[in-house]
Amino acid sequence: MKHWIHWLPGLDTFRQYKAAHLPHDIFAGLVLATMLAPAGIAYAEASGLPGVYGLYATITPLLAYALFGPSRILVLGPDSALAAIILGVVVPLSGGDPLRAVTLAGMMALVSGAVFILAGIAGLGFVTELLSKPIRYGYMNGIALTVLISQLPKLFGFSIESEGPLRSLWAIGSAVVEGRTNWVALAIGLGTLATILLLQKYKRLPNILIAVVGATAAVGVLDLGDRYAVQLLGPLPEGLPGFAVPWIGYSDLVPVLIGGCATALVAFADTSVLSRTYAARLGTHVDPNQELVGLGAANLVAGFFQGFPISSSGSRTPVAEAAGARTQLTGVVGALAIAFLLLAAPNLLQHLPNAALAAVVIAAAIGLIEITDLKRIYRIQQWEFWLSIVCFGGVAVLGVIPGIGLAIAIAIAEFLWDGWRPHSAVLGRAHGVKGYHDITRYPDARRIPGLVLFRWDAPLFFANAEFFKERALDAVAKSPTPVRWLVVAAEPVTSVDVTAGDTVAELDEALHAEGIELCFAELKDPVKDKLKRFGLYAQLGEKYFFPTIGAAVSSYLEINSDVEWEDWEDRQSEGR
Structure with a gap:
């Protein structure tokens, strides 16, 4: 019995739950919900699926991870890094049929979940120990910059089509020069960002909620969406996910297996670094093997409840942290809030401006940036400082996933060098x-x-x-x-x-x-x-x-x- 309890860390969390954490977790969950809805819809569409399935892939994985996941505040859900892989599998095989696309994506999630759980039971989580503190700092600083750049188009009120941070910056600069900036959207976004940052020093004030509610109220009262073409979240689709086994044909099996393994590899690389980094930031220990099991359970329930492969989120996790999250109850509240919106109030957030959401993510990204400790590392060991800068550059220039690969490669090279030419x-x-x-x-x-x-x-x-x-x-x-x-x-x-x-x-x-x-x-x-x-x-x-x-x-x-x-x-x- 005790052996199985070990694989359910959420039970211990909730049995030892402190009442003082409840207001923080509820508030953080509600704030998180304002990010989960648009992100889920956007990443579902980017994966070649109807937007509502992004919400389905948000609700059930958060509930599963709260039970099986070891991290206190890690947020899981649809992710941009997986979208291209899912899209590349479901679009050629679905033939334009959205329901078939959902079935294929669901089976990919089951494959991914099975890979994670087997890896966790086999004890392969030790891979995360390859990443030293300077490498983690470089990775997170690169993530912060990448997330910040990704939100600039929403902040300026236009959209771009580009891949990679550098190309995105070029496209953003070109759009600004061409006069495509929506100045009203930019004013809303900057006002929201300023409100969040100015109120940060008042720990008792819900700065993010105040800023988001203020922006939504201003847009709704002044009708800024229609008058100035400010992009809004709009009404949410209705309905909750139901249990369904995603049966596929033998002809689809090989590409789905390959795609599921590929998403598992990418999600593991991203989640392992993010989990280890936040554990260090919060002064807690996270079992990397249990992290794999938690991620696997989340993907399995996503596959059985009309979802698709999911990963940790480098943009939504810092939002939860900034909003004061204490435990995984934050994710549970966020999931239940999304379910409530789908059932009872799909129009509640229709006037929420995308520029305000961008401001929330940018504020969270700023909070990820580590400079102080890097200065200390520079003083005591410069080569490790430059190692961190190289990792930062890898993520910022190449993108998140190639950047993770570069970080792991550098970590292995660092380890081998110490052993290859020792003192x-x-x-x-x-x-x-x-x-x-x-x-x-x-x-x-x-x-x-x-x-x-x-x-x-x-x-x-x-x-x-x-x-x-x-x-x-x-x-x-x-x-x-x-x-x-x-x-x-x-x-x-x-x-x-x-x-x-x-x-x-x-x-x-x-x-x-x-x-x-x-x-x-x-x-x-x-x-x-x-x-x-x-x-x-x-x-x-x-x-x-x-x-x-x-x-x-x-x-x-x-x-x-x-x-x-x-x-x-x-x-x-x-x-x-």
């Missing part, structure tokens, strides 16, 4: 300091004649094995005295693969040809077990594996009694 050091004995230390940090450190203490600060694997051999031989070549022993201080070595094992064997043979013994000190038992399987333990000899560097030094001095060496601690103990 190593020759150790010596510094007067008055216990232990053996890097002679570059302690220039006055004394070296024991004929003994090279060489520390390798990384696991040994195929990518750095030759480098390890080169550095070890270089340490021997630069010894001020003829070398008898090379002792590898191996405490940082947490793993050895077959390639590295063979390279160690080659190093031992090269050293033996020069009359030098290869030894290891402080080697961890699991790594030592691997060396035994590789035959290295027998090749080097058990007596040349030491528990500590001190033990290796003592053994060396005992065997090589002709070496003249007096330790400062020995002199101190003798009172000299």
Whole structure:
């Protein structure tokens, strides 16, 4: 029983729910609903489906994620990043039949959901751990800029057709120069944005709701929609989604399977980064495997309730956060509000101007931008700062999904570089300091004649094995005295693969040809077990594996009694 409860984090959230959170979650859910409706309709149409199905793909996934999702405030629903994939599958196969298109999209959601759940159960959520803080900052700053740019056409009161942030900026600039700006819409949008930002410092005031209600009232009372062609949300479609199994033919199976897997890949990349980033911002922990299960459950219910593949939202999540969301009850309230609008009040938001909605999203995007901590990172480690800037540029220039790919590629490259060319050091004995230390940090450190203490600060694997051999031989070549022993201080070595094992064997043979013994000190038992399987333990000899560097030094001095060496601690103990 407890095993299954683990997969339902929403139950724990609601069992431990604090009454003080209720007003915040209800208010944030109502504010969120003003974004969910237009976004759902827009992304459904962009996916080649009737607009109402975007609302269906909003309601049920939010309810499912509230039960299965681990993130406190992540908002799920139709997403622009998935629209092109869905469109590319349903349009050629549906033949212009909207109901057939809905069925195909529903099956894509089921495929996507199944992929997510299997990945979560298999524990593949560890991929999110590849993204360091600077990379996450770069990604989120890029998302903020991309979201902000996407809302500028609505703010200026016109529409554009372009792909990518840079092309969008060019198209927006061209439209402004051509005089296509609707100045009334722009005034509404800027007024809404100014109201939100000015009221932010008053934490008790619902700044977003005040701004949106004010803009809607002004448009309705002054009839600005008809008089000045201000684009409005308009009446919502009526009706709630019903349960339906999206049966498709065998001829459609392959493209739907491919499309469902593709949407799962894109949604996972986007959601994993967003979830991890918000967990860090809120100081909470999110299980990435549970995140996959929650996303999978949301897609499954979307597929069974006339929806289509969904993902997390980089624009609606910050709106929920800015509105004061505390838990996933915000999403539940938002979903119920959309359901209420469809049933009882489809005309309630008909006078809501698109420019005001754009202002809400822009304000939320501004709140995503991280500058302060990046300044700190620049002061303490500049290369990580520039890594963040590259990720930011990737998202801003290439778009969100290619930007995520670039961020992950950079993260992997960063990890491999640290392991490929790690730090190593020759150790010596510094007067008055216990232990053996890097002679570059302690220039006055004394070296024991004929003994090279060489520390390798990384696991040994195929990518750095030759480098390890080169550095070890270089340490021997630069010894001020003829070398008898090379002792590898191996405490940082947490793993050895077959390639590295063979390279160690080659190093031992090269050293033996020069009359030098290869030894290891402080080697961890699991790594030592691997060396035994590789035959290295027998090749080097058990007596040349030491528990500590001190033990290796003592053994060396005992065997090589002709070496003249007096330790400062020995002199101190003798009172000299």
